[in-house]
Amino acid sequence: MAKALQVALAALLLAGCATAPPQPSGQLSLALFQADATPPIGHPLCGGWIKPIEAVDAPLLLKGVVFSDGRTRYVVAAIDWCVLRTGAHDLLRGKMAHAAAVPPSQVTVHCTHTHSAPIADVRAQQLLDATPGAPPHLDLGFMASLADRAAGALTAALPQLRRFTHVGTGKAKVEEYASNRRVQGPDGKILVRYSACKDPKLREAPEGLIDPWLRTVSFYDDDLPLVRLHYYATHPQSFYGDGRAHPDVPGHAREYLQEEEGVPQIYFTGCAGNVTAGKYNDGTPAARTKLGRQLYTGMIRSIAGTKRTAVSELSWKSLDVRLPVRGTPDFSEEALAKVIADPAAGQKRLHAALALAWIERLKLRPTVDVSRLRVGPVDLLHLPGEAFVEFQLHAQSVRPDRFVATASYGEGGPGYICVDKAFAEGGYEPTASYVSPPSETLLKAAIEEALK
Numbered sequence: 001m002a003k004a005l006q007v008a009l010a011a012l013l014l015a016g017c018a019t020a021p022p023q024p025s026g027q028l029s030l031a032l033f034q035a036d037a038t039p040p041i042g043h044p045l046c047g048g049w050i051k052p053i054e055a056v057d058a059p060l061l062l063k064g065v066v067f068s069d070g071r072t073r074y075v076v077a078a079i080d081w082c083v084l085r086t087g088a089h090d091l092l093r094g095k096m097a098h099a100a101a102v103p104p105s106q107v108t109v110h111c112t113h114t115h116s117a118p119i120a121d122v123r124a125q126q127l128l129d130a131t132p133g134a135p136p137h138l139d140l141g142f143m144a145s146l147a148d149r150a151a152g153a154l155t156a157a158l159p160q161l162r163r164f165t166h167v168g169t170g171k172a173k174v175e176e177y178a179s180n181r182r183v184q185g186p187d188g189k190i191l192v193r194y195s196a197c198k199d200p201k202l203r204e205a206p207e208g209l210i211d212p213w214l215r216t217v218s219f220y221d222d223d224l225p226l227v228r229l230h231y232y233a234t235h236p237q238s239f240y241g242d243g244r245a246h247p248d249v250p251g252h253a254r255e256y257l258q259e260e261e262g263v264p265q266i267y268f269t270g271c272a273g274n275v276t277a278g279k280y281n282d283g284t285p286a287a288r289t290k291l292g293r294q295l296y297t298g299m300i301r302s303i304a305g306t307k308r309t310a311v312s313e314l315s316w317k318s319l320d321v322r323l324p325v326r327g328t329p330d331f332s333e334e335a336l337a338k339v340i341a342d343p344a345a346g347q348k349r350l351h352a353a354l355a356l357a358w359i360e361r362l363k364l365r366p367t368v369d370v371s372r373l374r375v376g377p378v379d380l381l382h383l384p385g386e387a388f389v390e391f392q393l394h395a396q397s398v399r400p401d402r403f404v405a406t407a408s409y410g411e412g413g414p415g416y417i418c419v420d421k422a423f424a425e426g427g428y429e430p431t432a433s434y435v436s437p438p439s440e441t442l443l444k445a446a447i448e449e450a451l452k
Contacts, residue, residue, distance in 0.1 A: 027070050028314060030164050030219060032227055032264050033157035035062045035149040037079055038245060039118055039142055045245065046082055047119030048137045048350045054243035058251065060117050062150050063266045064109070065219075065227055066100055067314060067373070068161055073100045074316045074373055075107040075154065076229075076380065078268050080247035082115050083412035085354065086361040087122030088143055095151040100158070105318040108371055108382040111409040113269050114248040115195075115240040119412075123357035124350075131340050134349050164226055166308040167376045168218035169403040172301035177294045178234035178272075179279035180208025180389075182427050190427030195235045195276040196283030203279050210234070210275050211392055214295070215405045216302040217378055223308070225263045229380070230254065230299055231405040233270030233389050238281055238288035249277075249288060253296040261303075268407035271383065271392035273416045274429055311376035320367035321446040323414055323435040325359065331434075333359055358413045358434050368411045370443070372450040379451055381406045385414035387443070388422070388429075394444050399451045417443060 037060045039045075043053050064077030075096055084092060089109070097104040120138050128134040183191045183205045193202045214232040218225050236250045246252070250267045258265040280294075281287045329335060336359070339345050339352035368384040379402050381395055387408045395404050416429040420437040423430045 028164050028311065029068045029161040030226060031066050031157040031161045033064050033066065033153040035146065035153045036060070037062045037081060037146055039139065043118065043139055043142065044136050045117060045243070046115045046240065047354070048135050049347055050115070050241040051243040053245045055245070057244045057246035058255070060114070060245060060247055061251070062109075062146075063264070064096075064154070065229070065266070066154060066157060066161070069314050073102050073106065074314070075100050075102070076373060076382075077107075077109045077150075078266050078407070079109060079111055080114055080251050081111045081117045081120065082113055083119040083409070084109065084111055085119070085121035085124070085412040086357050088120035088138065089411050089413070091122060091143065092147045092150060095147040096154050099151040099154040105369060105371070106316055108407070108410055110268055110382065110407045111412065112247060112250055112267055113236055113272065113386075113409050114246070114251065115237045116244060116246050116248060121354055121357050123360060124353040127340055127353045127356060128349065131349070133343055134340065134353075135347060137350055137353065162221065162226070164219045164221055165310060166220040166222065167311050167378050168216075168220060168225070168306040168308045169378060170216045170218070170302040170304070170306035171213045172298045172305060173212045174214050174232060174294055174298035176280045177277055177291055178207070178210040178212065178275050179277065180210055181235075181274050181276045181278060182422070182425075182429070183208065190425050192428045193276060193278035195237050195278055196239050196281050197278035198282050203282075205279070207279060209389060211270065211389055214298040214302050215403070216299065216306060217380065217403070217405050218303070218306055220308060227264045227266065228303065229266050229268065229405070230302070231268045231270050231407060232295070232298070233272045233275055233392055233406075235272050235276040236269060238277065238291055239283040249291045249295055253292050253299060257296060257299055268405075269409055270406045271387040271389045271408045273386035273388045273408070273418070275389050309376045314373065314375045316371065316373050317450055318369050318371040319446055319449055320369050321442055322367045323417070323439045323442060324437070325362055326434050326436050331355060331359075355434060361413060368414065370446045370450050378403045378405065381447065381450060382410055383408045383443070383447075384411040385409070385417040385435075386412070387417040388419050390419050391417070391443060391447065395447050395451060398448050402451070404451065414439075
């Protein structure tokens with residue numbers, strides 16, 4: 001299975017595009033597609049660090065839009081998974097690109113980052129498969145079947161392309177949900193306010209730096225809404241680790257609104273690397289219900305305030321950015337291989353396999369991509385990793401004249417993409433980052449170029 005996946009992935013990255021039905025030149029159109037991404041019972045959740053799946057509370061979905069301008073296509077999708085990394089990201093994106101008859105650089109897929117779902121890295125699992133007794137991380141057969149289902153759904157959607165004439169923009173504040181995870185203690189040290197926080201002192205601390213605005217981008221055929229894309233920057237999980245798969249707060253709010261309004265809804269998590277619900281969430285079912293109500297209310301208000309603009313063209317821009325790899329001694333290939341081979345290392349072997357897979361990936365392709373879809377006054381910005389909220393705010397400051405909606409959690413290989421000062425400050429995120437300074441400068445420069 002591992003060799004077959006490697007061959008398939010290489011073919012996707014190197015082969016030309018498949019033939020697809022032509023579209024009328026100059027007419028803007030879109031089609032929606034969806035695939036079930038729910039893993040089978042027993043599959044690892046959150047990469048293998050928590051209880052594997054025992055039950056499904058609600059399906060995990062991949063939901064996407066394929067846009068056409070009559071000459072080429074662009075694909076934007078979100079999946080209810082925690083992280084897609086290296087070979088898993090390439091496989092899924094490559095299959096969808098082949099189905100759409102475009103290069104992978106014209107496809108972007110982002111995780112909502114729910115933790116009651118897989119972290120997926122094909123190469124990491126191959127490294128574990130080669131090590132006797134190593135813990136499981138990803139069912140490679142399931143990963144391959146998901147990629148095929150996603151490609152099949154996209155292929156089936158292409159004959160359903162229908163025109164869109166307007167784009168709508170709306171935004172609303174989401175109250176009492178997001179808070180910065182990095183809380184400065186009395187001694188100046190960074191304390192961690194996790195998604196579910198029971199420490200009263202941490203919960204009493206200020207919200208800190210967040211982006212309070214939920215942004216909604218809608219596409220219309222005249223005045224008929226065809227789909228709404230929602231963007232909000234916070235870790236989505238309320239609580240997890242109980243063996244139950246579900247898309248957590250954003251997925252439940254998204255699907256409830258879709259059923260209520262009768263319009264397809266897709267949710268993207270923004271730059272939430274250092275943002276959680278910790279100030280407002282004690283990990284109880286009651287807190288989850290309240291968070292869902294707050295997010296749903298934000299969506300409703302954002303839709304209510306939407307303004308439509310007629311559009312006649314769209315454009316896509318993609319560029320590569322090279323982020324320096326983490327250089328600590330424990331991040332060398334030799335050190336990581338030693339951990340993977342150590343039967344006494346336990347779950348540390350999972351971390352080591354992910355890290356080594358990232359290093360190997362960079363040797364084959366040392367860059368990650370940043371892309372932007374421009375439609376009328378709207379820029380949909382697509383970023384890799386778990387970027388800090390500062391990058392989203394920077395994007396908005398670069399183009400205050402435009403409606404910038406940012407999705408992070410694309411290629412998950414870099415892990416956390418911190419602002420550079422965080423490495424000196426300490427805290428959790430720098431310890432889980434696979435890149436190092438000056439990543440902040442490099443990614444911000446790429447954002448600026450993408451938004452030109």
